[in-house]
Amino acid sequence: MNAAPSDPAGLFEARATVLPGCLELRPRIVGDGRGRFVKVFHAEAFAALGLETVYPEEYYSVSKAGVIRGLHFQIPPMDHAKLVYCVAGRIQDAALDIRRGSPTYGRSLTLELSAELGNMLYLPSGLAHGFCVLGETAVVVYKTSRPYSPAHDSGLRWDSAGIPWHTAEPILSERDQGHPPLAGYASPFVFIPP
Numbered sequence: 001m002n003a004a005p006s007d008p009a010g011l012f013e014a015r016a017t018v019l020p021g022c023l024e025l026r027p028r029i030v031g032d033g034r035g036r037f038v039k040v041f042h043a044e045a046f047a048a049l050g051l052e053t054v055y056p057e058e059y060y061s062v063s064k065a066g067v068i069r070g071l072h073f074q075i076p077p078m079d080h081a082k083l084v085y086c087v088a089g090r091i092q093d094a095a096l097d098i099r100r101g102s103p104t105y106g107r108s109l110t111l112e113l114s115a116e117l118g119n120m121l122y123l124p125s126g127l128a129h130g131f132c133v134l135g136e137t138a139v140v141v142y143k144t145s146r147p148y149s150p151a152h153d154s155g156l157r158w159d160s161a162g163i164p165w166h167t168a169e170p171i172l173s174e175r176d177q178g179h180p181p182l183a184g185y186a187s188p189f190v191f192i193p194p
Contacts, residue, residue, distance in 0.1 A: 085113060
């Protein structure tokens, strides 16, 4: 394995998105005849980029074609930053800014995440998250800066924020169908400029 670069932030290419604090991260991918090796987290590199470095919980979902999951978040005081990446398949990932006072409040972004690209999306607290499966199946990993708290678990309706999803007739959970719309939502999040 190669030694880490003298600048740990160089382990990841951080690409700004239209939402302040939300970044696409591109790791260095090392490949050979056996396959590929991808480093998805390095505490010193994340700190150098100004990102969360403590993730007490990590989980993954397996979803089939046509599934949309989201738009999910946790409310304060259990709000969290989230790092999302796809280890099998590909997804249309979506983030929605719900931070009051943000210059991009109510705006969303979509980005394709795939196992092939190895790219990740870093979402600071105050962004709702969701995704749509683009192939037969996708395995999506989430790292969160606070553990899951059922009492603080929340969401917004998937079709209420103008996100141009890749499917018009998604497979949704009962829970996701019951979330309130963005319009009229009294957000508990406040934008803090970086």
